[in-house]
Amino acid sequence: MSVQTWTYIIVGATFALYIFIAIWSRAGSTREFYVAGGGVPPLANGMATAADWMSAASFISMAGLISFMGYDGSVYLMGWTGGYVLLALLLAPYLRKFGKFTVPDFIGDRYYSDVARTVAVICALFVSFTYVAGQMRGVGVVFSRFLEVPITWGIIIGMGIVFFYAVLGGMKGITYTQVAQYCVLIFAFMVPAIFISIQLTGNPIPQLGFGGTVEGGKTLLEKLDGLHKELGFNAYTNGSKSMIDVFFITAALMVGTAGLPHVIVRFFTVPRVKDARLSAGYALVFIAILYTTAPAIAAFARTNLITTIQDKKAYVAMPEWFKKWEATGLIAWVDKNKDGQVQYFPGKPFVGKPSFKEGKGTSGERVVTNQLNSNKNELYIDRDIMVLANPEIAQLPNWVIALVAAGGLAAALSTAAGLLLVISTSVSHDLIKKQLNPNISEKGELLYARLSAAVAVVIAGLFGIYPPGFVAQVVAFAFGLAAASFFPAIVLGIFDKRMNREGAIAGMITGLLFTIAYIVYFKFLGGTKAGWWWGISPEGIGTLGMFINALVALVVSRNTATPPQQVQEMVESIRYPRGAGEAQDH
Amino acid sequence: MNDQKNIKNYWKTNLRYLLVLLSIWFVVSYGFGILLVEPLNTIKLGGFKLGFWFAQQGSIFTFVILIFVYVRLMNKLDKKYEVDEE
Structure with a gap:
């Protein structure tokens, strides 16, 4: 199925x-x-809490x-658990003893x-x-x-x-x-x-x-x-x-x-x-x-993620999940050096979140209209997708x-x-x-x-x-x-x-x-x-x-x-x- | 009900527990996980650097233990000073 x-x-x-x-x-x-x-x-309340x-954020974005x-x-890991102590x-x-509603x-x-x-x-x-x-x-x-x-x-x-x-x-x-x-x-x-x-x-x-x-x-x-x-x-x-x-x-x-x-x-x-x-x-x-x-x-x-990109290299060889997430706009790729390969380096590939125009680029990718940054990085990945894309x-x-x-x-x-x-x-x-x-x-x-x-x-x-x-x-x-x-x-x-x-x-x-x-x-x-x-x-x-x-x-x-x-x-x-x-x- | 002095001791003991437990809370997270992370990272715990392990795993395990220790201590203390609920 x-x-x-x-x-x-x-x-x-x-x-x-x-x-x-x-x-x-x-x-x-x-x-x-x-x-x-x-x-x-208490056990049910613990679970509900x-x-x-x-x-x-915990489920989708944190990892x-x-x-x-x-x-x-680590700030999120310690920060969002240490508060319970x-x-x-x-x-x-004390608030329970106080015993009101809010x-x-x-x-x-x-x-x-x-x-x-x-x-x-x-x-x-x-x-x-x-x-x-x-x-x-x-x-x-x-x-x-x-x-x-x-x-x-x-x-x-x-x-x-x-x-x-x-x-x-x-x-x-x-x-x-x-x-x-x-x-x-x-x-x-x-x-x-x-x-x-x-x-x-x-x-x-x-x-x-x-x-x-x-x-x-x-x-x-x-x-x-x-x-x-x-x-x-x-x-x-x-x-x-x-x-x-x-x-x-x-x-x-x-x-x-x-x-x-x-x-x-x-x-x-x-x-x-x-x-x-x-x-x-x-x-x-x-x-x-x-x-x-x-x-x-x-x-x-x-x-x-890194090994997938390093192994496949070419955009056309990227697995299916890559293209599905690209379709939602949460992954984007700009072929800055026109070699058809996905280059992943530090820094943002372009300014802001991706915006796309109609039509496809030379490798079949969605065309980004954002202003490009001058670094070598060509790949934009929204952090929110990691947990959701992980199984794929x-x-x-x-x-x-x-x-x-x-x-x-x-x-x-x-x-x-x-x-x-x-x-x-x-x-x-x-x-x-x-x-x-x-x-x-x-x-x-x-x-x-x-x-x-x-x-x-x-x-x-x-x-x-x-x-x-x-x-x-x-x-x-x-x-x-x-x-x-x-x-x-x-x-x-x-x-x-x-x-x-x-x-x-x-x-x-x-x-x-x-x-x-x-x-x-x-x-x-x-x-x-x-x-x-x-x-x-x-x-x-x-x-x-x-x-x-x-x-x-x-x-x-x-x-x-x-x-x-x-x-x-x-x-x-x-x-x-x-x-x-x-x-x-x- | 107990006399004033006893009940004061209950509160004092409670505050002492809090001080000890919260000190441990501070040391494992802010101490080992943040301030001392670099020296601790030179020590290895299995496949982890120790400081990194405290920041991403160890502190959380300790937090859990701290709360259950507190629950135990307070249940005993409540009984001792007869302020527990039936």
């Missing part, structure tokens, strides 16, 4: 499963809609990014202020929308390549599915679809990894094959470093970013992870404080399975290729759903119920939750169709913003009893404004690399934003009134697990 037939079958079957679960677990109350009734077992967490970045890619040790148990709930109550609550709501919306745009784009990429529908239609189909179970099922529907989606995505990620690991190194465990030996007795990484040197790239295991930048980006991603509202809110869904701690542990196990495999895949893919590059059976498509969709949809829930909860609970109309009935609130989820789906889709950058990069900003806003406010709220309203608000606002200003200036207003402060890139600036936030908060709080007695008692009570009870409305 062809790849396309397999893809229709496997993607169709998984979608049917998600819809079935959505109908079976639809929410009847706001408690079910917001926190799945508060009765999710892992799916919630691992986005289109590809690492593949092109080598050692520098912070989450488990500094946030999850992150703005905590900020609003802890800082006895609707201004703080509103700042938190705005941060939550901002972070979630930035993040969800990347997911929808991921859905579009998968659809366009595997089902050969235009990206726009892919996004519309994805929106339809998420709409169905997020709007209907709320947190309860999302949790159990996420459990299913985790199973699909991890299976889809591991199967090709194991196949390729055996092919290249003879070891079925990718984490070991990564350090294994290839034909000729060299280790895989030595071979790869050698290939890189030959072509003039930096050694794969060394990287090229400055140490301080690697440090700051890793920290921004870690702290950002711990501050992401859609991850935090998952810990409101378990019955007890000790379940919150335990489920953070399970979540990291499930995440680590993918995150320790991804760098192995990255190295395998890189080796396969390694010539795996068609069903494996189709499985990867289904896995990519599971990853994107599960994360999108989690984010949409945060968006809808922020509007219906934190804005409408808590501020605009406190007397609203539960039924009314639930209706608003569903309506805002529906509106959010549409906006997310538009972001996906008109994307502000490529998948992983967009996501990276959400982290910087989360790191600079929520994380210090929550941690100080738990560990510093003296922290007050004035301090927290001042901290969040300065942290956020600073981070946004830095990112906007260096990304969109023509700031150049030479102007980076201490060599810190916009991706890593959230770390500095976090310190500024904390510093401002501490200074301001020490010079203003102590928080009221009942708030201090609340801080005292969340430090001890006994009497957690169920997440509840007030």
